[in-house]
Amino acid sequence: MSLTNQRFVGSTQQELAPLRLEPLKVERQSITIPGLPAQLAPLTIAQLSDFHYDDTRLSERLLIEAIAAANAAHPDLVALTGDFITNAPTPIHRLTPHLSKLQSRYGVVAVLGNHDYYQHQARTIVTEALERIGITVLWNAIAYPFGEQFPVVGLADLWSGDFQPVQVMGQLDPDIPRLVLSHNPDSAVPLRRWRVDLQLSGHTHGGQIVLPNGEALPSFLLRLRQWLPRAIARRFWKECTKVILHWEWSQGYHRVGSNQLYVNRGLGTYFPGRWRCPPELTLLQLQSANTSE
Ligand SMILES: [Fe+2]
Numbered sequence: 001m002s003l004t005n006q007r008f009v010g011s012t013q014q015e016l017a018p019l020r021l022e023p024l025k026v027e028r029q030s031i032t033i034p035g036l037p038a039q040l041a042p043l044t045i046a047q048l049s050d051f052h053y054d055d056t057r058l059s060e061r062l063l064i065e066a067i068a069a070a071n072a073a074h075p076d077l078v079a080l081t082g083d084f085i086t087n088a089p090t091p092i093h094r095l096t097p098h099l100s101k102l103q104s105r106y107g108v109v110a111v112l113g114n115h116d117y118y119q120h121q122a123r124t125i126v127t128e129a130l131e132r133i134g135i136t137v138l139w140n141a142i143a144y145p146f147g148e149q150f151p152v153v154g155l156a157d158l159w160s161g162d163f164q165p166v167q168v169m170g171q172l173d174p175d176i177p178r179l180v181l182s183h184n185p186d187s188a189v190p191l192r193r194w195r196v197d198l199q200l201s202g203h204t205h206g207g208q209i210v211l212p213n214g215e216a217l218p219s220f221l222l223r224l225r226q227w228l229p230r231a232i233a234r235r236f237w238k239e240c241t242k243v244i245l246h247w248e249w250s251q252g253y254h255r256v257g258s259n260q261l262y263v264n265r266g267l268g269t270y271f272p273g274r275w276r277c278p279p280e281l282t283l284l285q286l287q288s289a290n291t292s293e
Contacts, residue, residue, distance in 0.1 A: 019057075020273030024065050026281045029253055031260060033197045035177040036288035037149045045179075046075035046104070047282040049202025050083040050113065050266025053095040057086060057268040063098050066267055066281050073283050076105045077145055080135070081202040081264060082113025082157065082183035089122040092129040100133040106145035108135045111154040113183040113203060138181065140164040142171065151178045158184040169194040179286075185249040185263045188256040196259040198286070204244055206251040206265030210276040219247035251277075 048066060051058055070078060085091050102108050110130055117123035127137045136143050138154020140162065145152060151172060156162040172178055177197040185201040207216025218240040225233035254261045265280040
């Protein structure tokens with residue numbers, strides 16, 4: 001089912017402008033986790049992010065396609081990295097019937113994104129709706145779907161005012177590997193203080209527009225500003241860093257010090273659309289250091 005160049009027109013006033021869309025792309029990434037118990041490896045994790053389910057930014061067709069592709073991979077765990085909604089929380093009740101179809105061996109874990117708490121009560125409404133269908137929502141909390149030897153940490157969003165890595169990471173034995181879900185990739189900076197075998201993030205939508213050289217447009221604009229008059233350069237900086245400071249982490253796999261980070265491009269799309277930046281389902285295969293050789 002291809003959605004190439006399909007124009008999806010929203011039903012609410014503000015976002016009636018058509019979006020340029022691209023077909024779903026399944027990205028496969030193999031990652032070595034030192035100390036991952038041999039009896040668990042390899043582990044397949046399906047990651048989906050940034051649904052922005054609000055009738056304007058994600059078609060039902062693409063959502064169904066992404067969930068079917070995740071299920072077809074028979075993942076051990078599904079990780080959802082936030083922005084289920086955009087502003088009003090009520091569309092979560094139309095999203096959860098779809099998310100309830102996700103299948104995996106050890107369950108579905110989630111963290112919330114910045115859009116999931118902007119409106120009054122949104123955080124509670126989104127969390128309760130997800131938990132009602134059996135999804136574990138982590139807000140500065142630890143889950144053990146794989147057992148004690150490979151915990152899954154979920155942090156509050158970096159911008160929430162309640163991002164508490166000290167409190168959460170401090171509970172873990174430094175000798176034990178861990179998976180960390182954190183919506184905003186910029187959180188990889190403060191997380192350098194701790195062992196993070198793999199951080200899964202979203203938030204950037206990959207920049208949505210990617211230039212032929214593979215660079216996200218905001219990243220290019222930030223580089224460009226050194227040749228611009230100071231006033232315009234300042235404006236560029238303000239606009240381009242609204243979403244993220246580290247545009248070099250706009251998508252894909254990165255090493256951050258000795259930690260590992262993977263950033264999913266998300267499913268939902270903001271105006272004007274996507275260019276060379278397709279919506280993504282990530283299939284991560286985690287190998288133990290011993291089994292990856
Ligand atoms: Fe988002």
